[in-house]
Amino acid sequence: MPIPEVPKDVDWREFFVEQLIRLMGVSAIALVLVMFLFLVREGVPSLVEVPLSNLLGQRWYPTFEIYGLMPLILGSLLVTVGAIAISLPLGVATAIFIGEIAPSWVREILKPSVEVIAGIPSVVIGFIGIQLVSPLVRQFSGAPTGLTALTGVLLLAYMALPTIISIAEDALDAVPDSYRHAAFALSATEWQTVWRVVLPAARPGIVTAVMLGVGRAIGETMTVMMVAGNAARMPLGLDAFLRPVRTMTATIAAEMGEVARGSTHYHVLFVVGLALFIITFLINLAAALTIFRQQRGGGGRFLA
């Protein structure tokens, strides 16, 4: 059957829309690039003004020109890793329950409810953290104060959960039913099917979910600033979770307002932003690579 000829004016409209979409796509990338260049431009002068040994130091005292970034970077990593360690098993388990086990009417209620959690403003979570979680952490852990890394970790885990659950559940949902049917046909139990067939097939999607959860946790500002105590100490040693911690985001938020434009402190804060940008970029890159591999590999067989 011959393909019907496209009328001329439709052809022209097609071209227009195509170009518009291309422009939007390119400008999104250009914006990120411009942002990166801006961060570099504002941050690089500090590399001249501040010796590298100072920047890599262990104390952050910007009022007195001590700009050691290590406590901030390690602080951000500590709360992020802690939050993911809690929210990964919990989130994936919830996703399995919602996607594979719960009857469909339960699923219809649960999934939107989980997504509502994502909409709670971080100030509100921070407030709950100060009033409720921090006293509990102090009483149960015996730490001197409740404003600790652990308090931040618990709240960040809670905030990363909806992202992880929602995307992991989408990934489970995308696994073709034929996989499950094949497993059942081999007389696999429900659990064996989930654990050995569905989960490996959905693995790239779950990795993406976790990556986005990491992004949520590392970028969170308000909650951490309110509950983690913001003491710029090196978070090393076993008790680091029960001690206060200062993250990169909280530092930028707390200090950007006070600095005069063009001062050394201002430039160093941009270096902090640059470090944060690079870390989140790497996380997003890892997530993108996973999706890419998933598309090329056709399901999860290569990764499982």
Place this chain on the structure above:
Amino acid sequence: MSVVERIGRAPLLRRLSQGLLLFSLPFFLLVACLGSTPTEPSTPAISITNVGSDTMVNLVLAWAEAYHELHPEVSISVTGGGSGTGIAALINGSTDIANASREMKEEEFLQAQERGIEPVEHVVALDAIAVVVNPNNPIDQLSIPQLSDLFTGRITNWQDVGGEDRPVVLASRESNSGTYVYFLEQVVRRGDPQNHELFSPEALLLPSSEIIGLEVSQNPNAIGYDGLGYVTPHQKTVKVGLDETGPFYPPGIDTVKDGTYPIARPLYMYTRGEPTGAIKEYLDWIVSDDGQRIVAELGFVPLSGS
């Protein structure tokens, strides 16, 4: 500056009330327009922006409201964020008045002058910095050297200053706070310019007076410091003495006025150049008896002349 960052630096409750005030302003204006005779529009002709110290923000808000009632043609917008924030805004040219609970630093003066701004200092009130502990803490008095030992981290157990066997938790403001700088210079470094000691890295840097108040009222290990106007009944103020032998004085209007309470300071407003017109009238009114009456009502210390 994104909204999140601004909220981040300003005390939550105050920020909320300011937000409400802002949002409700159009309604008030509407009501005012409807109420008055329609021939005379009641939109304010002069606006003054006022940014800075979180310690002062309630006081400055009260002044702004009272002054607006007296002079409806003048509207004054007040924002917190910290003394450093206010001074930075003055230098960047984005505010008429900067509120500061500390003096401007040398380098801030130079930065202002580079931009052709000559900051002029006005003392508008006095403030005692109260040292607060949990009401269950048996400690009643501390000397400046003891406070310095506590806040630099040399003393980490309450036992060493005569208290219970508990770890010490330090609750401090963020470094953009004028109270932070004042406390560092006058207490941690004991007023000695040669002293370069710093706050202990273990000290909690909390984003607002309210959060310091919360931590101190919840945690029996905590010690904090804040403007006297922010002390609530859930915190206990400690008497402060210059050295171990005392005498020790509680913070209060009389002990600040007669100079016996050792950690009291002036509160400042900075303008770009000598103030003129509406800004000058406003500042004159602040130091007048009417303006200073509000100072006492909010728990600060009025200037001694009035």
